[in-house]
Amino acid sequence: MKLHHIRKGTGKPLLLLHGLGGSWRSWTPILDALAAEREVIAVDLPGHGSTPPLAGETSFDALTDAVAAFLEAEGLLGVDAVGSSMGARLVLELARRGGLLGAVVALDPGGFWQGWERTYFATTIGLSIRLVRALQPGMPFLTSNALTRSLLLAQFSARPWLLPSHIVLQEMRDYAASPSFDALLRSLARGTAQEGVPIGTLHRPTLIVWGRQDRVCLPRQAARAAARFPDARLHWLDDCGHFPHWDQPVATVRLVLDATR
Numbered sequence: 001m002k003l004h005h006i007r008k009g010t011g012k013p014l015l016l017l018h019g020l021g022g023s024w025r026s027w028t029p030i031l032d033a034l035a036a037e038r039e040v041i042a043v044d045l046p047g048h049g050s051t052p053p054l055a056g057e058t059s060f061d062a063l064t065d066a067v068a069a070f071l072e073a074e075g076l077l078g079v080d081a082v083g084s085s086m087g088a089r090l091v092l093e094l095a096r097r098g099g100l101l102g103a104v105v106a107l108d109p110g111g112f113w114q115g116w117e118r119t120y121f122a123t124t125i126g127l128s129i130r131l132v133r134a135l136q137p138g139m140p141f142l143t144s145n146a147l148t149r150s151l152l153l154a155q156f157s158a159r160p161w162l163l164p165s166h167i168v169l170q171e172m173r174d175y176a177a178s179p180s181f182d183a184l185l186r187s188l189a190r191g192t193a194q195e196g197v198p199i200g201t202l203h204r205p206t207l208i209v210w211g212r213q214d215r216v217c218l219p220r221q222a223a224r225a226a227a228r229f230p231d232a233r234l235h236w237l238d239d240c241g242h243f244p245h246w247d248q249p250v251a252t253v254r255l256v257l258d259a260t261r
Helices: 024-035 060-073 086-097 116-134 136-144 147-154 163-179 181-190 217-227 249-260
Strands: 004-010 014-016 039-043 079-084 101-107 208-213 233-237
Touching: 004 024, 014 024, 014 086, 024 039, 024 163, 024 249, 060 086, 060 181, 079 086, 079 249, 086 101, 086 208, 086 217, 101 249, 116 136, 116 163, 136 147, 136 163, 147 163, 208 217, 208 249, 217 233, 233 249
Parallel strands: 014 039, 014 079, 079 101, 101 208, 208 233
Antiparallel strands: 004 039
């Protein structure tokens, strides 16, 4: 299927894959900085933004297949890629399959939970999306006020009061509008954990970045991600929640450009 996407900047292509419920606009805090050095290709995943849902099963595996087909159709096989949350798991899975991506940066990837962490993820995110949908009429006010913005994003950001209100409003609109959110949440929470690869398998640079204050994909999961992708390098960011490109945009741009240079 065709995936809606935007291209910005010039230079070596760099693919951006957003997280559950988001869109290409999720990358707004770092888009211009990356486009100053690279041709950025920011995608709306199926059932997000301006891309329609998958025709068949809506699952993480089907989503991965759709991105792989997009890469081949667009002549992007071997492209460097950055993913956030669900998108971070996507780039790791594409790297695991081999021959699809170049260098990879995974920002707080999902899929490395165990036991009660699955229930925690499904319950907290499920409650959050129901609240976001219910509050849509008042969302312009809620996102414009530092206090209410902080309450809305307490699970996602280490310092939500500093986030630009227009970016938060767009993200809340996208979450509520995504027709695939619920099905993908079930797939992520109830499906198999992310598989890894043996050491010596990944031949392109792979960087896993984790915010120390992540309350969605808990920091304890980072060790599992590193163990399943032993060729990857793990980097921690202080004062950072689930979205490094929101809480630490300058540091995230530096990490992405250095890892994919």
